[in-house]
Amino acid sequence: MKILFILGAYKPRASANGLCSSNIIECLKNEGHSVTVLANHSLDCTDYTLEDGVAIYRVRQRIYIRLREYSEVISKSKPLAGRVAACLANIINKLKLILSAPFWPIISYRTNKRFSKKAKELQKCNDYDVVVSVYTPIEALLAGYEVKKEFPQVKFIPYFLDSLSGGYGPRLFSEKRIMERGLKIEKKIYEVADAIVLMKSSEEHQKKYNCQYVSKMKFLDIPMFVKPKNIELRCPTEDKLKCCKMLFVGSIARSIRSPKTLIDALMCIKREDIICEFVGNIDCIDDFAPLKEKMGNRLVFTTFMHHDKLVEKIVDADVLINIGNRLTTMVPSKIFEYMSYLKPIISTYDIENEPSAIYLSAYPASLLISGSAAAEDNALMIMEFIQRVEKMEIDYDEIEERFYLNTPKAFDEVIDSL
Numbered sequence: 001m002k003i004l005f006i007l008g009a010y011k012p013r014a015s016a017n018g019l020c021s022s023n024i025i026e027c028l029k030n031e032g033h034s035v036t037v038l039a040n041h042s043l044d045c046t047d048y049t050l051e052d053g054v055a056i057y058r059v060r061q062r063i064y065i066r067l068r069e070y071s072e073v074i075s076k077s078k079p080l081a082g083r084v085a086a087c088l089a090n091i092i093n094k095l096k097l098i099l100s101a102p103f104w105p106i107i108s109y110r111t112n113k114r115f116s117k118k119a120k121e122l123q124k125c126n127d128y129d130v131v132v133s134v135y136t137p138i139e140a141l142l143a144g145y146e147v148k149k150e151f152p153q154v155k156f157i158p159y160f161l162d163s164l165s166g167g168y169g170p171r172l173f174s175e176k177r178i179m180e181r182g183l184k185i186e187k188k189i190y191e192v193a194d195a196i197v198l199m200k201s202s203e204e205h206q207k208k209y210n211c212q213y214v215s216k217m218k219f220l221d222i223p224m225f226v227k228p229k230n231i232e233l234r235c236p237t238e239d240k241l242k243c244c245k246m247l248f249v250g251s252i253a254r255s256i257r258s259p260k261t262l263i264d265a266l267m268c269i270k271r272e273d274i275i276c277e278f279v280g281n282i283d284c285i286d287d288f289a290p291l292k293e294k295m296g297n298r299l300v301f302t303t304f305m306h307h308d309k310l311v312e313k314i315v316d317a318d319v320l321i322n323i324g325n326r327l328t329t330m331v332p333s334k335i336f337e338y339m340s341y342l343k344p345i346i347s348t349y350d351i352e353n354e355p356s357a358i359y360l361s362a363y364p365a366s367l368l369i370s371g372s373a374a375a376e377d378n379a380l381m382i383m384e385f386i387q388r389v390e391k392m393e394i395d396y397d398e399i400e401e402r403f404y405l406n407t408p409k410a411f412d413e414v415i416d417s418l
Contacts, residue, residue, distance in 0.1 A: 001415065002034045002126060006119055006143050007134040010039035010056065012306050013069065016250065016333045017134055017161045019307060023223050027408035028415065029053060036126065038119055038143070043069055057122065059114045062107065064093040072304040101170050104181055105138045115143040123147050123154065130155045130415060136162045141189065148192045155194045155418045159411075161222065163329040166205040168256060183209055190216065195414055200405060201355050202329045218414050224336035225406035227396065228311065243273040244386055246346075247317035249310060250334050252282040257323045259284065261348040261371040261378065263291050268379035274298065276321075279305050279313065314341055319386060322356060324349035331355040336406045339363050339399060344389040346382060362402060365389045 009015035011022055018039070025035050029052070041047070041058040043066075049056045060066075067089035075082025100107045116139075123131070131154050133144025141158055148156035165182030173181075190196055190213040198206055203219045210217075252259055259282075266276065267290060277300040282288075285301070292299050305313070314320065320338040324347060325331075335356050338345050343365070349357050350371035360366040367385040369378040404410060 001129040002036075003028060003130045003132060003415070004036050004038065004119065004122060004126070004128040004147075005132045005134070006038045006115065006140040008040050008061075008137040008140055009042075009065075010037060010058075012044050013042045013304070014307060017136060019337075020161055020223050020333055021134055023226050024408045024411045025054060027412050031412055033415070036122060036128070038115070038122065038140075040065065043073055057118060059111075059118050062096070062111050064089050064096060067092065075303065097170055098172075101172065104170055104173070105164065105185060106142075107138065112139045112142055115139040116146040119143040119147050120150055123151050128154060130157060130418065132157045132159050134159045134161055135164060138185075141185075145189055145192065156192060157195050157197060157414070157418075158189050158193050159197045160199065160202070161333070163199065163202045163205070163327075165209060166202055166329040168327060168330070171255065179209075186210060194418060197411065197414055199329070199331060201331050205329060219405075220410050220414070221403070221405040222331055222333040222336050223406060223408045223411055224333050225340050225400060225403045226337075226408065227400070228315075228341060243275055244271075244319060245317045246274060246276040246319045246321055247313055248276075248278045248280070248321040248323065249314070250280045250323075250332060252278075252280065252284060252323060254284045256327060256330065257325050258350060258371075259287055259323055259348075261350060261369060261375075262321065262323060262346075263287060264375035265369060265378035265382055266291055267294060268375050269382065271383070272298075276300070277302065277313070277317075279310060314338070314343070317343065319344045319346055319389075321345075322347035322360070324351070324354040324356060326351055328353045328355055331359070335359060336403065339403065342394045342396060342399070344385070344392070346385065359403070363399065365392055365394055 005021060005025055007018060007021045010018045014022060028035050035054050037054055037056045039056065039058055040061045045058055047058050067085055071082045071085035071089060074085065096107060106112060131144045131147050133141045135141040135158065144156055144158060148154060165179050165186055169178035190210060193216055195218055196213065196216045197218050197220055200219045200221045206217060207214055275298045279302045281303060320343045322332055322335050322345060345360060345366045347356060347360050347366065347368050348371060349368055357368055360368060367381060369381060
């Protein structure tokens with residue numbers, strides 16, 4: 001089949017959803033499908049490239065996203081300019097979110113138009129059999145919808161890696177208002193979709209509020225469980241570790257997840273051989289000030305890293321860190337990539353139904369620490385866990401079978417069923 005995959009930030013500067021999409025695209029290509037990608041423009045890329053047999057077209061995004069990317073690129077050589085650009089980007093984003101609140105989840109009609117125009121142009125020229133639209137971002141989702149309306153013969157699959165009606169929205173909105181707005185868009189999309197792929201964590205919500213479309217729904221999971229290429233998976237050693245390297249990958253937005261439980265526990269650990277690195281955007285960096293004072297150069301922050309370099313960090317790490325979400329329908333995609341490397345994982349949780357906890361509980365080398373527990377107790381559990389998993393052996397095939405819905409192959413089966 002010929003497939004058009006519409007998404008937001010794609011490699012080399014892929015978002016979490018971009019990494020998920022990349023795994024699926026690689027799987028589809030290996031299964032003999034012809035795949036074209038429509039994604040955000042990036043400073044590293046031209047409007048069109050052909051990479052490993054995949055045609056990639058790029059569309060200019062909102063100025064906030066372009067400025068944020070510029071700040072990440074320039075911050076290494078010109079830190080002050082990078083901070084100014086990042087600050088300006090945040091101001092522009094906040095203003096835009098306020099001004100676009102009456103139209104949420106649409107943020108920029110211009111961006112929507114650019115995506116839809118290019119998607120329809122590609123469909124007209126290439127006559128794709130299937131169009132897959134990834135949410136988030138909203139412009140990718142609506143571009144697929146517009147293609148389906150104009151070319152009804154194409155099979156349309158909206159792919160909800162994030163939850164719309166059950167997810168997050170503007171802070172000034174109530175949960176009820178976010179749900180109402182989200183459901184309105186969902187019903188419009190679902191009406192014309194040929195299949196709807198959603199996350200397992202949203203199954204109860206979707207069956208309750210969109211029950212009339214259940215026959216179209218396929219509930220999978222985040223497709224980040226992929227066996228690493230050309231990398232020796234974790235192999236326990238008899239050698240005593242000289243230090244313990246902890247690594248967190250992803251964003252920390254205070255409205256979605258709080259690092260407090262982790263910070264408090266690390267503050268109580270007296271070992272001087274622990275190195276902790278955070279890779280990704282953090283909007284509450286001031287919360288780490290006491291820990292930075294305690295750990296000094298052993299606490300490192302990196303705003304952005306290309307995925308190939310990130311893989312090197314993951315392989316080198318002794319323990320991987322996850323910070324639990326406050327939204328029960330928002331599962332952090334990173335935990336499945338963590339597990340694919342057979343690494344020990346420490347995760348925090350501050351709500352009873354934290355969405356990653358159920359997955360990590362099924363993974364043999366995981367530790368869950370609660371925000372309601374005493375920091376001293378959590379610190380002791382972390383130390384005991386590090387010693388316990390140092391020589392633990394994990395069978396990859398067994399874990400892959402347990403988490404099959406988190407493999408790209410599960411999505412490929414949806415394509416084959418059309």
